[in-house]
Amino acid sequence: MAVNRSQALLAVAGVAAAALFPLVLHNPYYIHLVETIMIYAIVLFGLDIVVGYTGLVSLGHAGLFGIGAYTAGVLVFKLAAPLWLTLPAAIAVTAAFGALLALPALRVTGPYLAMVTLAFGTIIQILINEMSFLTEGPMGIKLDKPALLGVKLDEVGYYWVVLALLVASLVFVHRVLRSHLGRAFEALRGSPVASDCMGVSVYRYKVHAFVISAGLAGLAGALYAYSEQYISPNTYNFEQTVLFLLAIIMGGRKTRTGALLGAAIIVMLPKLLDDIDAFRMVSVAMAVIVTAGAVVALQRGKATAVQAAIPVAGSLALAALSFVLTTMTDWRLSIFGLITLFVVYYLQDGIVGFIRSALNRQRSVADDAEDTQALGSAGADAVSQAAAGGARGEPLLQAQGVLMRFGGLKALNEVDLSIARGSIHGLIGPNGSGKSTMMNVLTGIYVPTAGAITFDGRSVVGRTSSDIALSGIARTFQNVQLFGEMTALQNVLVGLHHSFKSGLLDVSLHTPRYARENLRGTARALGLLRFVGLGELAHEQARNLPYGKQRLLEIARALALEPRLLLLDEPAAGLTAPDIKELIAIIRKVRDHGITVILIEHHMDVVMGLCDTVSVLDFGQKIAEGAPAAVQSDAKVIEAYLGGQAA
């Protein structure tokens, strides 16, 4: 595992401290409090996969948490089931409900998804209430602390069980997120369209993320039932769901520390707000921290006086208010709301994100791949020889009568195209002539209004982008579509996703099969990066690369798919002259590996120097086709497109 030493030491120290806590502090109230924080943290690890990594909003997690609690509760109440049965059952049942919700819900996004998941949560609460024959309805279910290996657990024993499962969940989530599955989750947030075109089905991995997240919520729910020793429908309500989301926002997304911190906040804050003395202490401490933070930010030139003044004034006012108030009862919710507003507005990356940026530390974007830095063969070997039969020169892709309508506009009007195997086929035309639309039709982003497209004898029309990608068509994008928060290496590894056959079990147990795939994948990805001259930048975040390098990275990522056909959409746009030279050499090498290329390009020297055949589009129609020299001297082409430029 690619965890650095100090992180590992810190984690071990943290677990040891948590384990010793109930022995040092015997107060059952505090033991229960920490236990609740740990249980909530398990939910939040899962919720962060959905919210932080895939970028979806779920308002259904309290419902899922409730399903876990009731699965355990009902099994204990009706069948006196033991712990080793109730916990796996809670995970399985909740994951199944998660799938039931995700399969239809994840067809929609944004506010619609929020509404669907919210409705789910409400329905679950109503069902728990109504299905008295199973759930005892509003009366709720009482249950005892469970027994483990024949010994009935007391508060401390159960605390340790929860701690052990927290650590297990942490390791599980950590491993999943560092594997190809985690990369798929991040990729679909970074660029859904590029994910699909790399063979990583956005829909499929959204559902995966949701189901994993639901399983964790189920486990936490079951633990919560035993912890409280009583469950009733009212616990799993809208407020609970909002609290979970708030915890992620406050703690910070894409961080396990953030989830733990978020859990601590949502458990402790309401209790602190119950007690005026505690509230005074916290608000004074907060005012001191905020003021000190503002001074540091001002000194380092990270904030202007006005920017720093508002949070300082706000926290001082809160501290002053705490001494004016005599009781908290009427003010609890308002103050909770104010604190939330403050965090959401000023700490958009959450508290952990804020601390990291204050310390000038980047979020670690390392994953399992980093272990294998020294790997990688010579660059060119990484590009697979495009296998599969068919002689050079025979058609690999054929489009007939392709029509693409957008309302009244025919972006493509009865276009025929035949791409010979092993060739570089240029597609040129003035702006808006339909070139990118053609790429989008070929890669399944648009379904053509009419016409037929066959790739290697199989129809492309109506298939999903990821299916088409996996059958051997890779592409780059006119407006670069990289996974910005991921490293160059991780971007290429997303392209290699198809080469990972390991499942969730392999990933969480780090089986030899996963280790083998991971090693091989990383070596190939590094080889591909070297092939496009980015070997040195493997661990750089994609969004930090210069524009020209980003375009080359897109080519490496596309090659990772082991395509037979590579579509390059204006690869030279925005490149400097030396970069263009490098690009031309790379495209030639790609062709020499037997990969067929369709090249959209405005740089005529690139097109004329590289292409075997050129097709010219104008207003969605093909107006000429042939060898570059012939096309260049075609009167219609000169009139439509080359006219001004050729002169």
Ligand SMILES: Nc1ncnc2c1ncn2[C@@H]1O[C@H](COP(=O)(O)OP(=O)(O)OP(=O)(O)O)[C@@H](O)[C@H]1O
């Ligand atoms: N999703 C869409 N909805 C509506 N119209 C579209 C859509 N996509 C493309 N078009 C229109 O189709 C026409 C062809 O666009 P396209 O992007 O394919 O041209 P292009 O040849 O790639 O141009 P450029 O070189 O500027 O990228 C344009 O008029 C464009 O506005």
